[in-house]
Amino acid sequence: MSVEGEEDKDLTGMNVMKLETYRDAQRACEMLVSDPKVEYAHLIQERFLSPSAKRKVTRGNNQTLDPLISRQWGLVAVNLFQALKMPGFNTAKDIVVAIIDTGVDANHPDLDGIVTDEQNFTSGPLQDTKGHGTHVIGIIAAMRNNKIGISGVCQSQKIMSLKALGPYNGPGYYRAIRYAINNGAQVINLSLGGGHDQTEELLIRKAIKQGVIVVAAMGNEFKEGNPTSYPAAIDGVISVGASTEVDERASFSNTGPHINLMAPGTSILSTVPTYPVELADVLNYEAWPGTSMATPFVAATAALLLAKKPTATLKQVTQALVKGSDKVPGQTGFSKEFGHGRLNVKRALAGI
Amino acid sequence: MAKLKTVIVKFSALVGTASQSEKIRKLVGNNVIKVQQLFPGEKEEDLASLFEVVLDEKSSVESVLSTLCNDESIEYAHTPEERQPI
Numbered sequence: 492m493s494v495e496g497e498e499d500k501d502l503t504g505m506n507v508m509k510l511e512t513y514r515d516a517q518r519a520c521e522m523l524v525s526d527p528k529v530e531y532a533h534l535i536q537e538r539f540l541s542p543s544a545k546r547k548v549t550r551g552n553n554q555t556l557d558p559l560i561s562r563q564w565g566l567v568a569v570n571l572f573q574a575l576k577m578p579g580f581n582t583a584k585d586i587v588v589a590i591i592d593t594g595v596d597a598n599h600p601d602l603d604g605i606v607t608d609e610q611n612f613t614s615g616p617l618q619d620t621k622g623h624g625t626h627v628i629g630i631i632a633a634m635r636n637n638k639i640g641i642s643g644v645c646q647s648q649k650i651m652s653l654k655a656l657g658p659y660n661g662p663g664y665y666r667a668i669r670y671a672i673n674n675g676a677q678v679i680n681l682s683l684g685g686g687h688d689q690t691e692e693l694l695i696r697k698a699i700k701q702g703v704i705v706v707a708a709m710g711n712e713f714k715e716g717n718p719t720s721y722p723a724a725i726d727g728v729i730s731v732g733a734s735t736e737v738d739e740r741a742s743f744s745n746t747g748p749h750i751n752l753m754a755p756g757t758s759i760l761s762t763v764p765t766y767p768v769e770l771a772d773v774l775n776y777e778a779w780p781g782t783s784m785a786t787p788f789v790a791a792t793a794a795l796l797l798a799k800k801p802t803a804t805l806k807q808v809t810q811a812l813v814k815g816s817d818k819v820p821g822q823t824g825f826s827k828e829f830g831h832g833r834l835n836v837k838r839a840l841a842g843i
Numbered sequence: 844m845a846k847l848k849t850v851i852v853k854f855s856a857l858v859g860t861a862s863q864s865e866k867i868r869k870l871v872g873n874n875v876i877k878v879q880q881l882f883p884g885e886k887e888e889d890l891a892s893l894f895e896v897v898l899d900e901k902s903s904v905e906s907v908l909s910t911l912c913n914d915e916s917i918e919y920a921h922t923p924e925e926r927q928p929i
Contacts, residue, residue, distance in 0.1 A: 593928055623928040661849055661923020662881055662895045669882055669890070688924035690851050690881075690893065697890070711929050721924070783929045 504530070555635050557642045559776060564736050565630075565755030569788055571644060574795075574837040582646035583794035588631055589676035590787075591667045592624030592683065594654035596764035599625060599775070601633040601640040608651040610670060612663035621657045622768035626779055627682050628652065629762030630787040631794075640776055641760055644791035644836070645798075651676055656683060657769075661690070668694040672701055677797055680790035681707040681728075682783035684720035692725050699727040704797070704808055706731060706790040708782035710745040717745050724749045729793070729809055733757065733785040734833045738819040744782055750830035751809065752816045756785030792836050800843050807843060815839035847876060847897050848904050852911055853918045854892040867896055870910050874902035892918075 510519055523532035566572065574580060596619050597606040606628070611617040619625045632650055633643035651674065655667040668691070671679050679698060684707070698705055709732040710720030723730040723745075730749050733741035733756020740746070741756050760778040763771035771777050789812060796808050803811075813831035815838035822829050854863055864878040881893035898907060904922055911920035 621928065656926060656928050659926055661851065664923070664926055665851075665881060665893075669885075682928060683926045684929050685926045686924045688926075689919050689921050690853070690923070691926075693853075693889065693893075697887075708929050720929070781929055 555642045556638050557633075557635065557640055558638065559641045559760060562760045562778065563641055565759055565788060566642065566644070568734070568736070568738075568755050569644075569792070569834045570837040574840055577837065577840060579799075580840070581795070581798040583791070583798040584646055584648040586645070586647050586677050586794040586797050587649040587651055587675050588645070588647045588678045588680060588790060588794050589651040589653055589671035590624060590628055590631070590680045590682075591653045591655050591664070591671065592627055592680075593621040593657040594619035594624045595628050595650075595652040596622075596625045596762070596766070597652070599629075599762050599765055601637065601762050602628060602650075603634065603637075605632050605634065605648045606650045606652050607648070608674065610651075610653050610667070612653060612655045612667040612670070613658055614660065614663075615654075615658050617654060619654070619657075619764055620768055622763045622771040622777075623656070623682070623783065624652060624654065625764050625768075626759075626761045626771075626777070627680060627783060627787045630759060630784060631680065631791040633762055640762065644788055645794040647791070647794055661688075665690055665694055668698065672698045672703060676703055678704045678706065678790050678793050680787050681705065681722055682781075682786045684708055684710045684723060686718075687721045687724075691722055695722050695725050695728060699805060702805065704729065704790075704793045704805055706786055706793060708786040709733075709747070709750055711743040711781055711783075713743050713745050717747070719747055719749075720745055727805065729789060729812065730830070731782060731786045731789045732828075732830060733780070733782045734819065734829075738817075738833055740828050741780065741782075743780070744785075746827045748827055750827060751813055752789065752830040752832060752834055753819070754785040754788035754834040756780060756782055759784035788834055792834060792839055795836065795840060796843050799840055803843055811839045811843040815842045846900050848900070848902055848922070850896040850898060850904065850907060850911070850920055850922055851881065852894045852896055852920045853889075854894070854916055855918045856916075857888050857892040858916075863892075863894065866914075866916070867894060867911070870914060871896065871898070871902075871907050874898045874907070
C-alpha cells in the first residue's frame with residue numbers, strides 16, 4: 492500500500508507492507524534495508540492513547556540490572572517491584588517448584604544452576620525440543636540482577652523440570668505427577684490442558700491432599716467454543732486466565748466458574764532454548780501469549796507465599812492470591828471471565 | 844510402525860498384581876500386548892490398583908473399555924486424554 496495523492500517528496504516513496512507474522516515482518520525489513528534503493532524499512536511501533544494505558548518499566552521503578560527488563564510489562568502489572576521492597580521479603584530460592592511440561596534448556600545462561608532435578612517421562616529426548624517448558628521456567632525463576640536477559644518472578648533455585656509433553660503419553664504424564672508428589676514438590680505448574688481424565692484427577696487430588704499447591708492454565712480456546720479445560724477445572728487447583736496490558740481478559744483466554752484469577756498472558760517475554768526449537772522463531776528470548784504464560788506468574792507467587800509462610804495451607808495460599816488480586820476495570824466481584832481479578836504479588840504477600 | 848493403544852484400568856481394590864494382570868488379559872483377550880502396574884512398588888492402594896494396558900493396533904478401544912467397565916471389580920477404565928502445552 493503506498494501513500495496516494497501525497498505531494499510532499501519525502502512521503503511519496505513510502506509503502507506499507509502487511510505480513511503474516513512478526514518474524515516475517517522482521518525478515519522483510521532486513522532484506523529491504525540491504526537494497527541500496529531503500530532509504531529505510533522498519534516495523535510499525537505501537538502507539539497508545541495515553542501514557543498510562545501502557546505499563547512502563549523504567550530504571551526508576553524496578554530494582555534489577557537485567558537488560559530486557561523493560562519488555563517485562565507483566566512484572567509491573569503484578570506489582571512485583573513493590574513487593575521486592577516489602578520488609579522481610581524473601582525470594583523463594585528454597586521452594587521446590589515442579590514444572591510438568593516440554594522440558595528445559597538447563598544450559599540457558601539465565602537459568603544457570605536453578606534446575607536441580609530434570610526428569611524425562613516421554614519416549615523422546617530429555618532436551619526441550621519445543622521450547623514451551625523453558626519459557627514457563629523463565630517466567631518463574633530466570634535469575635534476577637545477573638545482567639543477562641530477564642528476571643523471573645520468584646527466583647526459586649530448586650526447579651524440578653519434568654518432561655511429559657512432546658511427545659505425550661498418558662502413563663508418562665501420570666508418573667511425572669507422582670514423581671513431583673514423591674520428591675518434594677511444593678508447587679506444581681501445569682501450563683497444559685485438555686479433556687477430563689480420571690487418573691489425572693486422582694493424582695492431582697492426591698497432590699492437593701498432601702499439601703502441594705497445584706496451579707493450572709484455563710486454556711486458550713475461548714474462540715473455539717470455550718471448552719472446560721482440565722486439570723484447571725479440578726477442585727482445589729488454582730486456575731489462571733490470561734490478562735492483557737490494559738487489564739482486559741486476553742481474547743483467547745477461556746472463562747468458567749472454576750477460574751480463580753488472571754495474570755499477564757500476552758506478549759510475555761521469557762527464555763527460549765539457546766538452540767532452534769519447534770515453537771520459537773528466535774534463540775534465547777521471545778515474547779509469547781497464552782494462559783500457559785499467565786500460570787507461572789501465579790505458581791511463582793504461590794512459591795513466594797510459601798517462602799514467607801512455610802506452614803501456609805493450600806486454602807491460605809489460595810485466599811491470599813484471590814483476595815490480594817486487583818479488580819480489573821468494570822469488575823465488581825467474582826466473575827467467570829476474570830475470576831477474582833488480576834494477580835497482585837504485593838497484596839498477596841501482605842495477606843498471608 | 845503400528846500405533847499401539849493404551850488403556851488405564853483401576854480396580855476397586857488391590858488383590859494381587861499378578862492375578863489382576865491376568866484378569867485383564869482374560870477380559871480383553873488376544874489384543875493385549877502388555878499389562879503392568881502404572882506405579883510399580885506403589886504403597887498407596889488406590890494408586891497401586893492402577894494398571895496400564897497396551898493394546899495392539901487392531902483393537903477396538905471402545906469394545907475393550909466396555910468389557911472392562913462391566914466387570915464389578917473394576918472401578919474405571921479409560922484411555923488417557925491428550926495433554927498439550929497451552
